[in-house]
Amino acid sequence: MEALLEYLGLAETAQLLSLEPPGWGGNLLRGLANSLQIALGAFGFGLVIGLAGACGKIYGGPLLRDLLAIYTTVIRAVPELVLILILYYVGSDLINQAAAAMGYGRVEISGVVAGIWVLGIVQGAYATEVLRGAIQAIPPGQLEAARAFGMPPMMTLRRVTIPAMMSFATPGLANLWLIATKDTALLAIVGFSELTLETRQAAGSTRAYFTFFLAAGALYLMVTLFSGVIFGRVERWARRGQPSLREGGR
Amino acid sequence: MTAEPRHATAPAPAEAAITVENLHKSFGSLEVLKGVSVTARKGDVVAIIGGSGSGKSTMLRCINFLETPSSGRIIVNGEEIAMRADGSPADRRQIERIRTRLGMVFQAFNLWTHRTLLENVIEVPVHVLKTPKTEAIARARQLLDRVGLGDKADTFPAFLSGGQQQRAAIARALAVDPAVMLFDEPTSALDPELVGEVLTVIRDLAAEGRTMLLVTHEMKFAREVADHVVYLDQGRIEEEGPPERVFGAPETARLKQFLQTVG
Numbered sequence: 001m002e003a004l005l006e007y008l009g010l011a012e013t014a015q016l017l018s019l020e021p022p023g024w025g026g027n028l029l030r031g032l033a034n035s036l037q038i039a040l041g042a043f044g045f046g047l048v049i050g051l052a053g054a055c056g057k058i059y060g061g062p063l064l065r066d067l068l069a070i071y072t073t074v075i076r077a078v079p080e081l082v083l084i085l086i087l088y089y090v091g092s093d094l095i096n097q098a099a100a101a102m103g104y105g106r107v108e109i110s111g112v113v114a115g116i117w118v119l120g121i122v123q124g125a126y127a128t129e130v131l132r133g134a135i136q137a138i139p140p141g142q143l144e145a146a147r148a149f150g151m152p153p154m155m156t157l158r159r160v161t162i163p164a165m166m167s168f169a170t171p172g173l174a175n176l177w178l179i180a181t182k183d184t185a186l187l188a189i190v191g192f193s194e195l196t197l198e199t200r201q202a203a204g205s206t207r208a209y210f211t212f213f214l215a216a217g218a219l220y221l222m223v224t225l226f227s228g229v230i231f232g233r234v235e236r237w238a239r240r241g242q243p244s245l246r247e248g249g250r
Numbered sequence: 251m252t253a254e255p256r257h258a259t260a261p262a263p264a265e266a267a268i269t270v271e272n273l274h275k276s277f278g279s280l281e282v283l284k285g286v287s288v289t290a291r292k293g294d295v296v297a298i299i300g301g302s303g304s305g306k307s308t309m310l311r312c313i314n315f316l317e318t319p320s321s322g323r324i325i326v327n328g329e330e331i332a333m334r335a336d337g338s339p340a341d342r343r344q345i346e347r348i349r350t351r352l353g354m355v356f357q358a359f360n361l362w363t364h365r366t367l368l369e370n371v372i373e374v375p376v377h378v379l380k381t382p383k384t385e386a387i388a389r390a391r392q393l394l395d396r397v398g399l400g401d402k403a404d405t406f407p408a409f410l411s412g413g414q415q416q417r418a419a420i421a422r423a424l425a426v427d428p429a430v431m432l433f434d435e436p437t438s439a440l441d442p443e444l445v446g447e448v449l450t451v452i453r454d455l456a457a458e459g460r461t462m463l464l465v466t467h468e469m470k471f472a473r474e475v476a477d478h479v480v481y482l483d484q485g486r487i488e489e490e491g492p493p494e495r496v497f498g499a500p501e502t503a504r505l506k507q508f509l510q511t512v513g
Contacts, residue, residue: 141360148314148356149374149426150349152342159377163364241364241406 013211016202024202024212031198032219035184038115038194043180045120047173050127055157057132068128075125081186087118088190111192119183123176130172134165166238174231181223195219266325267292267461268313268430273322275305275312275485282308283319284485290430290478293459297472297493300482301508306465307357309482310434313463314352315339326351327429350378353423357435359415361407367394367418368403371425379426386425393421397451413444417451424455431455433464469512473497481505 005011019025053072056064075083092109099107142164146156188197195216203212268290275283282305290296300306312319319337323330326348332340339345361370371390375381381389394400397417407415416436423431436452437445449471456462456475466472472479472493479496481489481504489496489505500506 139360139363141356141358142362144316145354145356145360145362148316148349148352148354149422150346150378151374152346152378155377159373160362164362167364238364241366241408243408 013208016206016208016211017215024198024206025215027198027202028195028212028215028219031193031195032223034112034192035181035194035196036223037112038119038184038187038192039177039180041112041116042119042123042183043177045116046123046127046176046180049120049124050131051162053124053128054131054135057128058135072125072128075122076129080122080183081189083122084118084186084190087121088114091117111187111190114190115184115187115192115194119180119187122183123180126176126179127173130176131165131169134169134172135161137168138164163238167235167242170231170235170238174227174235177227177231178224181227182220265291267294267327268463269323269325270309270313271323271325273309273312273324274320275308275317276320282485283312285322286482286485286487288463288480288487290461290463292461294477295456295460295462295464295475296478296480297476298463298465298480298482299467299469299472299508300488301511303484304482305485306482307434310432310463310465313432314349314354315345316354346378350374350426351429353426353428353431355416355419355423355431355433355436357438359407359412359419359439361415361419361422363407366404366406367399367410367421370407370418371422374422375425390421390425393424394418396424397421398447411444412440413447416440416444416448420448420451420455429461431460431462433462433466435465435467438467467512469497469509481508483508 005014015023017023017025017028019029053068057068060068078086091114095109096106099105138161142160143156146160151159184194185196187194188200191197193201199212199216203209206212266289268288270286270288273283273286274281286305286309288296288298288309298306298309308317311317312322313324315331315338318339319333321333321337323333325331329344329348331348332344334340361367362373365373368387368390371393372383372386375386375389376383391400391403394403397420399414399418399421402410402414402418407418410418416439420436433452437448440448445468449468452462452464453471453475464472464476474493476493479490479493480487481496481502483504489500489502496505497509500509
């Protein structure tokens with residue numbers, strides 16, 4: 001193995017990427033773990049906002065609909081990098097002011113919580129639109145049947161609306177998840193040590209830019225490939241009961 | 251309207267399964283129902299016929315408040331549905347409870363496509379009525395057998411013909427053991443050769459004494475199964491009576507003309 005690496009001229013690279021110091025592989029993996037943690041949290045938080053937002057936009061009163069329209073428009077209009085800076089600094093500032101007002105000292109804001117919070121709000125705006133479209137694509141008769149048989153509204157949401165919209169929502173949600181994994185890289189700007197920041201530090205310290213950014217790219221690609229498999233399964237499950245659009249298939 | 255109309259005693263005959271009194275419904279300025287009254291005693295099959303736009307489907311949909319009536323009274327099994335001044339149900343729990351007593355069958359079947367036939371049939375008993383699941387499944391299998399779909403219990407609706415889907419939808423409505431079944435043009439969306447199998451199921455239900463309100467375009471069938479026929483025209487009851495008389499000796503010019511065009 002070592003001889004092969006030597007032969008290919010990759011011995012140095014292997015050493016740089018090794019998991020034990022002085023290699024930087026461990027740092028990269030820790031960064032990846034942080035990125036995934038934030039992506040998962042933000043995606044989940046975004047889904048909750050999105051479901052509430054979609055229901056509000058479809059069933060809510062005029063005031064709620066206007067407020068949600070402002071939310072989705074503003075969040076989707078402003079570049080995410082700018083939003084992250086605004087929400088991160090404004091958010092931490094507000095929390096510190098509140099803490100000061102209540103007589104506490106400065107609060108140290110956890111990078112993970114802040115990241116989930118900030119990206120979740122961004123994801124929520126997009127998820128609102130994805131889920132709104134999916135809910136509106138449900139044949140109205142299915143919701144009417146639920147109503148005609150005396151299902152209460154929350155049960156209808158749980159038993160009919162959500163499962164029936166899943167097949168329309170999964171492609172859009174898969175997109176959102178992949179965007180979430182990559183948006184975590186933007187948190188590097190506020191100093192959160194996710195995969196991209198760890199990579200930059202490793203590259204900067206060793207001058208092996210190509211090696212480390214290629215490695216980071218490979219890690220992001222692996223996350224994407226794995227996500228593809230998972231979402232493929234979710235979609236198969238969500239589309240159960242629907243004939244395939246391919247001829248002859250089920 | 252009294253402050254608590256729910257406690258108003260229903261003057262309907264004791265054995266009435268469903269009473270609709272002076273039902274009005276407007277969509278904006280368009281008045282679709284102009285005071286319709288229908289009563290079905292227990293075991294009655296009341297057929298509601300009429301041309302397109304006569305308001306017959308709207309009437310049926312007002313009974314379980316899928317459409318909000320503009321005014322009128324609806325009494326199911328002696329219990330009047332409490333209405334606000336604008337016609338919307340005053341008590342959500344009451345209307346939900348009463349809806350579970352009204353088995354509705356739609357023109358477009360409206361089965362839940364993400365659930366198998368068996369799951370469709372047990373959905374309301376298990377989740378709304380809180381019937382134990384094993385009990386609901388046993389009953390659902392009986393009902394599916396009964397409508398000739400025993401071997402399709404684990405199939406999803408999209409893989410079945412319209413006739414099979416509609417029979418499954420009837421099984422779903424029967425699963426709540428409804429006080430009254432509401433059929434909203436159950437065969438109108440079916441290919442002609444599939445109409446018969448659905449009518450056979452409905453005929454059986456009539457024979458076993460189910461109370462039914464049946465909105466239909468199948469005049470021969472209405473004449474055969476109904477105890478009472480109501481002819482709606484432009485939101486009013488133009489003529490009603492026993493089927494032999496309504497179909498055999500129509501009195502009003504409108505009904506005569508209608509029967510000629512559809513006959």
